Amino acid sequence: MPVTIKDVANRANVSPSTVSRVISDNSRISDATKERVRAAMAELNYQPNLIARSLTNQTTHTIGLLLPGSDSDLLLNPFFVQAMRGISAYAKKKGYYILFTHAEIEEDEVDVLTDLVGSKWVDGIILTTVKDNDKRIAFLQEKKHPFVVIGRPDDEKLTYWVDNDNVNAMFDVVDMLIKKGKKTIGFIGGSHEFKVTKYRLLGYLKALKSNGIDMDLNLIYEKDYTEEAAYEATMDILGYKQPDAIVTTDDLIAFGVQRALHEKNLDQVSLVGFNNTLLSQYKTPSITSVDINAEKLGMFASKLLISQIEKEAIETNNYIINTKLVERDSTK
Incomplete structure (x- = not known):
């Protein structure tokens, strides 16, 4: 015969409603009571009926x-x-x-x-x-x-x-590059419809202005969040002029940029990604990236x-x- 919530309640010496609240991790139940009920559930090998709970509580968890x-x-x-x-x-x-x-x-x-x-x-x-x-x-x-x-x-x-804080995060990246002597810095981001692209672009522009560098629209691209779109954008930038550095709004974009730079033997161009994905450290050269947690x-x-x-x-x-x-x- 299957174990019921009443069996658990009897074993833990609490009411069935208290067992139910423990199952849903209700904050009003003390830790001591939760431990006692969970111990009783373990002893009886009780498994809550999630479907029944959903019907009763009108929730699905x-x-x-x-x-x-x-x-x-x-x-x-x-x-x-x-x-x-x-x-x-x-x-x-x-x-x-x-x-x-x-x-x-x-x-x-x-x-x-x-x-x-x-x-x-x-x-x-x-x-x-x-x-x-x-x-x-x-x-x-x-x-x-x-x-x-x-x-x-x-x-x-x-x-x-x-x-x-995407504005300040990108500001710090670009400011760091400028302090390293980089003056011509490209920006490649995802689609402009996404807020994250807008805020990181704003940080890029603020850093240029703060350091007295004029904005060059030919160095700014907003494409899809794909490696291939980033590769094409990089080729467009390189067709215009060779930058000292390129910042991106995502490591996946940075991977496409790096492929284009490598094909043109321009690995010396500085490159920064965002998200600090695992693969970024294994690229050649390994890619500087912003860890966004x-x-x-x-x-x-x-x-x-x-x-x-x-x-x-x-x-x-x-x-x-x-x-x-x-x-x-x-x-x-």
Whole structure:
């Protein structure tokens, strides 16, 4: 005969409702009681019926994660893998599962969100990118569905979000290169529709201005977040003039830049990426990159979302995660 929640309650000498609250990790239950109940569950080999819990509580203990891209390039960008690691680690600790999905264009993403919210498959949603006039954010706000975005939204006060200080992070990169004697510095970023591109471009422009260097639009490119698009942009820049350095908004972009520089025997051109992905240190030369703590971004996004879902007191609606420049051979 299967073990029931009442059996666990009797063994732990608590009420069935207390066992239920321990299973959902309710903050009102003391640690001592949680330990006693969990010990009883282990002794009896009790496994909670998640489907029954969902029907009773009208919750799924599942977080929806919306990723950009197609089936073929879904996880090519290591940033999303790193962020997912942080999201999953915190969610698992709190007893939540992850359901991830994707779409290539914003209209399709809104359709995906409509299905997720309407079907009640998930208790909350994490958006891994932010755009100008973001239709996905507007939809979730209208539906009053718990959500968090990784990135800085248009309305910073009404949205829960986590991000880096991308303006200052790129400012520091470009300022460092200028102090090394680099005057002609190219910029290659992802699409301008993404907020992260805009903020890192702003940091680049501020650093040029701060050091008395005029902006040259022929050195600035905003392309897709792909290695091939970055390769083509680099070739365009090299057709115009040879820069002293090129900064990028993502390591995946930096990989395409490096391939173009290597083909032209220009490995001496300084190169900087963002995200400090594992592969950047194994390139030849190894690539200097800004560590944005992607795993920590994911962890705090998960924390903010679960706090909303469980209606906990939340001290802040956003977290700014520190960055660190990791210098390697590409700028030495």
